[in-house]
Amino acid sequence: MSAALPERASDLLDGMRRRRPRVHCLMNGVVPKLVADGLSALDAIPSMTSSPEEVGHFVARADALLVNLGTLDAQRREAIGIAVSVAAERGRPWALDPAHCDYSPPRAAFAQQLLTRGPAVLRANAAEYDLLSVPAGVVAVRTGKQDRIAQNGATFSVANGHPLAAMVTGTGCLSGALIAAFLAIETDAFMAASAAMLIFGVACEMAGKTASGPGSFEPALLDALAALSGDHILQHARIAHEQG
Amino acid sequence: MSAALPERASDLLDGMRRRRPRVHCLMNGVVPKLVADGLSALDAIPSMTSSPEEVGHFVARADALLVNLGTLDAQRREAIGIAVSVAAERGRPWALDPAHCDYSPPRAAFAQQLLTRGPAVLRANAAEYDLLSVPAGVVAVRTGKQDRIAQNGATFSVANGHPLAAMVTGTGCLSGALIAAFLAIETDAFMAASAAMLIFGVACEMAGKTASGPGSFEPALLDALAALSGDHILQHARIAHEQG
Amino acid sequence: MSAALPERASDLLDGMRRRRPRVHCLMNGVVPKLVADGLSALDAIPSMTSSPEEVGHFVARADALLVNLGTLDAQRREAIGIAVSVAAERGRPWALDPAHCDYSPPRAAFAQQLLTRGPAVLRANAAEYDLLSVPAGVVAVRTGKQDRIAQNGATFSVANGHPLAAMVTGTGCLSGALIAAFLAIETDAFMAASAAMLIFGVACEMAGKTASGPGSFEPALLDALAALSGDHILQHARIAHEQG
Structure with a gap:
């Protein structure tokens, strides 16, 4: 089964460049800008507003939604509530990134509450992940040295990546946005999230080969995302699969 | 007549580096940061606050104003109203960028209303442009593969540019800020907007020669804006002119 | 005495990489992102929220605090008040950066008021600095061609730096954040601020050697901050010291 992911991810990458889904991001x-540029590099079309007056219009026109909890205030909470409701009405998939919820109990409580509102995927680092209780059916992505994607007892582990990514603020947030982008073109959320993490990991490896530090890693990562083809994925994927 | 623009733009670029106008940006x-860095690369002096309590003080000290409608909320609307009033009182020129107004009817309505308050220039992409009715006298800039600058039946078309610019979030917003900067030093708004678009297009072409993707295009664009001289403009301008 | 700073800064840089302090930034x-990436490049751990509901939780977990007044609105003022109170309760040191207070009288008044609430260090450029009255005991850093760090009549002057830094928006703000990071690991605020400015100046010089303009300077600066060792500081420091 683990052979299936690289082929699938390769096809989905080609599909992303052809179909160009709109992804609305409730971002910190x-x-x-990094998240918008990363989506554009894959030929997805980002939008980013979080004003309560407008967010419903933007989500209604989007193919998928990312809800990122960084720098959360009252207005952003209101906007998130509206966005998630519009996504539910329109049947749009969404991903939840509870960024830094380990720093703030009210943010963790808000993340837990959002998990009951039907995200397709949760993406979190280990510290955030360990605080939350993931409902059955939600695909759970735990990022780290190895990224682990799990649903109903089945898991993929992606070993691709590069240590410099952890030194660039927002690479984790960008991986969450890529998950949302693949949700827009793949109804199997487990496959969409796994493909996103594999593609992101391969891009990070490509970037790491030319970067001389975290500063040059960031433009190299965007160049890699823009240059990446399905063939790169097939050649470089390092994954493991366990069936539950 | 079309020969006049490159010479004029070349002079204005030299004037920008010498005079260093202050440009206040109501930005998304x-x-x-890209917009501030792009202005600084041309030796203009940017400021960016959008708090209603402070924006009037900032606009009063500025030589020109950019009003960009990205991520528009109640506070930003209030700040925009104050900024436009102060600009009118002080006789400061301003440019309007109705970013993403095609995504949100209230944003489009707000943009239309602002067009009646006396901007010198409107800058919009085709989707945004087609929604709006531009009052006579306002210079209308429609950006795209070719940028088209029009006023009272006269038009310039600028063919300079590079496809990677469209993959970098904020290059359109930056071109709007450059228009505002040239409004600060040139009272003929048609010439100011045309010079800004020509200079930006030539800088994009320079950047495209060294970039290997959208990630490396952005620093290369800022380097090009900083390195650009009047001579580059004279050598590389590709424009057309029609008299109405 | 002036020989002591490079050795001390060299040790503090090594300590920063080992101890990895958390620095919360109330940022414009x-x-x-530049400020977060710059802190990460030195192996400090940044956080950035400014929502009043959450900022207390973030500051309580931080080892030091930066209060930057850029883009100041009512919510940010409230958040700053909470953050400074929590820092005082927990005995956490903090640095004040009154960014652009020379543009706005209410911002200057707010900065003056914050100076009475016990910051360890003030960092300002000449225009901002000249507006403010610095209480005795607060370390005063005035940045410019030469950076000058003063307390109780003693001063360090740091001649390291690079002219391209002034063309990149946020390098001054980043130097303020580095001061906060060194406050987290060094109780002598005069030494912490001096080490931060020296280390930042040497990193700017390193970046200037490979940059071809302001666009490429920024990633080069982050690469330099990540690559910098205590030995670089000892080799390249250009400082002067006066005892009061």
Whole structure:
């Protein structure tokens, strides 16, 4: 079964470049540009507003939604509530990134509550992940040295990646946005999330080969995402699969 | 007549580096740093606050104003109203960028209303442009593969540019800021907007020669804007002119 | 005495990489990512939220605090008040950066008021600095061609640096964040601030050697901060010291 993911991810990458889904991101105020540029590099079309007056219009036009909890205030909470409701009405898939919920109990409580509102995927690092209780059916992505994607007892582990990614603020948030982008073109959320993490990991490895530090890693990562083809995925994927 | 623009733009670029106008930008929350860095690369002096309590003080000290509608919320609307009033009182020119108004009817309505408050220039992509009715006298810039600058039946078309610019979030917003910067030093708004678009297009071409993707295009664009001289403009301008 | 700073800064840089302090930044909306990436490049751990509901939790977990006044609105003022109170309760040191207070009288008044609440260090450029009255005991850092760090009549002057830094928005804000990071690991605030400015100046010089303009300077600066060792500091420091 583990052979299936690289082929599938390769096809999905080609599909992304052809279909160009719109992805609306409720993003923190720190890394919106990196996330938008990363989506554009894969030929997805990002939008980013979080004003309550407008977010419903933007989500209604999007093919998928990312809800990232970084820099969370009252207005952003309101906007998230509206966005998730519109996504539910329109049947749009969404991914939840509870960024930094380990720093703030109210943020963790808000993340837990959002998990009951039907995200297709949760993406979190280990510290965030360990605080949350993931409902059955939600695909759970735990990122780290190895990224682990799990649903109903089945798991993929992706070993691709590069240590410099952890030194660039927002690479984790970008991986969450890529998950949302693949949800827009693949109804199997487990496959969409796994493909996103594999593609992101291979891009990080490519970037690491030319970067001389975290500063040059970031433009190299965007160049890699833009240059990446299905063949790169087939050649470089390092994954493991366990059936539950 | 079309020969006049490159010479004029070349002079204005030299004037920009000498005079260093202050440009206040009511910017979205996604790309303020790229816009500030792009203005600085031309030796203009950017400022970016959008808090209603402070924006009037900042606009009063600025030589020109950019109003960009990205990520528009109630506070930003209030700040925009104050900024436009102060600009009118002080006789400061301003440019309007109705970013993403095609995604949100209230944003389009707000853009239309702002067009009645006396901007010197409107800058919009085709989707945004087609939604709006531009009052007579406002210079209308429609960006795309070719940028088209029009006023009272006269038009310039600028063919300079590079496809990678479209993959970098905020390059359109930056071109709007450059228009505002040239408005600060040139009272003929048609010439100011045309010079800005020509200079930006030539810088994009320079950047495209060294970039290996959208990630490396962005620093290369800032380097090009900083390195660009009047001579580059004269050598590389590709424009057309029609008299109405 | 002036020989002591390079050795001390060299040791503190090694300590920073080993101890990895958490630094919470109340940042403007323009350059939070550069500041976070710069802290990460020195192996400090940044966080950036400014929502009043959450900032207390973040500051309580941080080892030091930066208060930057860029893009100041009512919510950010409230968050700053909470953050400074929590820092005082927990005995956490903090640095104040009154960014652009020379543009806005209410911002200057707010900065003056914050100076009475016990920051360890003030960092300002000349225009901002000249507006403020620095209480005795607060370390005063005035940045410019030469950076000058003063307390109780003693001063260090750091001549390291590079002119391209002034063309990149947020490098000044980043130097303020590095001061906060060194406050987290060095109780002598005069030494912490001096080490931060020296290390930042040497990194700017390293970056200037490979950059071809302001665009390529920024990733080169982050690469330099990540690559910098205590030995670089000892070899390249250009400082002067005056005892009061």
